[in-house]
Amino acid sequence: MAISISQTAAQHVADQLADRGHGIGIRVGVKTTGCSGMAYVLEFVDKLEVGDQIFEEQGVKIIVDPKSLVYIDGTEMDFVKQGVNEGFEFRNPNAKGECGCGESFSI
């Protein structure tokens, strides 16, 4: 069970955490929503919850709740530029389909 993160993504996470001034790391998870069923959650973490798993990769802490982990196990997190847009991208081996807008995915 693991989540990995690219060096670029890790750098951006570290920078954004530093800008924010506080926080343990980032939470990666899933919630049910969107047209294909599930959407990723990406947020700062100030407090750990019971059962949270912590993966330390490239110097940043990635925190995942156990329920989400089964959906995103093996996911690689990257930071990419697409034209004028930039942000984090998840490459999830478990995802079988994505909706047109890419906001949500199905297993």
Place this chain on the structure above:
Amino acid sequence: MALLQIQEPGGKIAKPLHRLAVGIDLGTTNSLVSASCGGGVETIPDNGGEHLLPSVVYYQKDQPALVGSEAKALLVEDSMNTVASIKRFLGKSQSELQAEHAYLPFEFDPSRSDSSPAIMTADGSKDAVQVSADILSELVQRAETCLKGPLEGAVVTVPAYFNDAQRQQTKDAAQLAGLKVLRLLNEPTAAAVAYGLDSEDQGNVVVFDLGGGTFDVSLLSLKKGVFEVLATAGDTSLGGDDIDHIIADWLAAQMHEAGQSETLPKARLLQLANSAKHQLSTQDTVQIAAAGWTTELDNKKLKQLTSELVRRTINTCRRVLRDASLAIEDIDNVIMVGGSTRMPIVRDAVAEFFGKPPLTNIDPDKVVAVGAGIQADVLIGNKSANSFLLLDVNPLSLGIETMGELVEKIIPRNTSIPVAKAQEFTTFKDGQTVMSLHVVQGERELVADCRSLARFELREIPAMVAGAAKVRVTFQVDADGLLSVTAEETSSGKKAEIQVKPSYGLESSVIEEMLQASHENAQADMETRSIKEAQLDARQLLDAIANAIAIDGELLSEIEVQKLKGAITALENIMISGSSVEINAATEALNLVSSDFAAKRMDLHIANALRGESIDAVEKQTD
């Protein structure tokens, strides 16, 4: 997948919904698209990092149109199927185009009328709207790939000097490309927005726009952050292309003088001229080599060659000042727009005339697109609407033909738009019941000298002695500079109103016919529609009753059956040939006759449903 940003825990900060809207500068030589992304509005490059999309389209048989630099590369090789500078064709008739352009590398479709010219290509004949739409589609695709989503709207810029016909065709092209036009924006206004001049207190700004094919000078007045276009003047057929032609002609003459027997094709000469012109913006001398022959061109010679053209542009500046009743000293800023303003000759002439260096720090090719993008962002609702307010101006007077083929101007040129103005007219002859209205655009006194926009008729004017009828004609120009005209006879309330369609693309006789047809057939069309509706209602009832008889026919007595059948037959007969009123009456009659039957059926079915159930059970069900 969509790119994600790190959110605050619990998603406290809701992601603001950013609606995608772009600004499009549909240019004669190059086109651009811009959008707001994060911080500011920027032009969007293609995959190769190119921001400018050459406004050139290449047509092949049964293949999608090729737009941009790939098409431009084929300009020499296959000039018949490669369409460039199409913006010059918008809203023009074939005879106008042929008079304006001594040389056109393609052929017109002979089956088209003079007023709706189309170019013959390997992929069929293409008119200016279709070619422009192909360019717009390419830009839309570029924007949607980059912004990752469908566009909700666009602001498309047009030269301030564009007349209604040209504006309408620009809008038509956008529509054909599947774009929702939030607004057509005058190019100079967009440039002033891009320079953020709305943040200044006040001042007068001249926008000098020398693009590839159009030339505009506009005088904007800025008061408390509000732009008003005081005056515009220009020439829809003057630009960098003309400079290319001048250099090309000079080259041809030089070659001839040098005793060169071999002549180069015009398109090749233009290519050489264009590249020489570009080099002369950064260096003083340029070597031109072709077909084993070399010559030299410097800025001094170029200045001499283009002196007439530059003088024309300065005269236009003078005219704008005169129109706005302002002196050179009143001008606070001069903005340079369009690739041709990179030419030192042009910059120097403008600086000399206005006595101050013009603003050139925003790329003159991108400045209009950026302004349009800013405006699009405001209009789609991503920014507060009060961040700025734009007033545009009507570029040419709009008026109506009166007796003696004279023009009565209703909205004078340089009036701020949107605007509505009305004027009263009367009948010319005793007992006159029809008044023909001819809408024209232009500054001249005679109709023949102005541009005909549309004709329509006000009919059913009550017969009176000449001069007694009062016909109020209202001209309304909306924010896009498009015109609608209403004529109303005030004593009878008879009204005729049209959205004026420009006469180009449609002959005025065709417009007249269409209008007449729609007026004459309006009554018939309405009746046809109401008959159709009545027939549908009748059919529905007949089907329902036939169905009911099949199921519960035994509930009816012989007399009742006879009555019902009578009403059914009556309705079936009248349905075929009756008027809507007759059909509705027969439907109503059948409805009435069948109401007892319906009541009986209802009783029966309720009884059936309740049979065997105790009152207690029924009450429970309804609880």
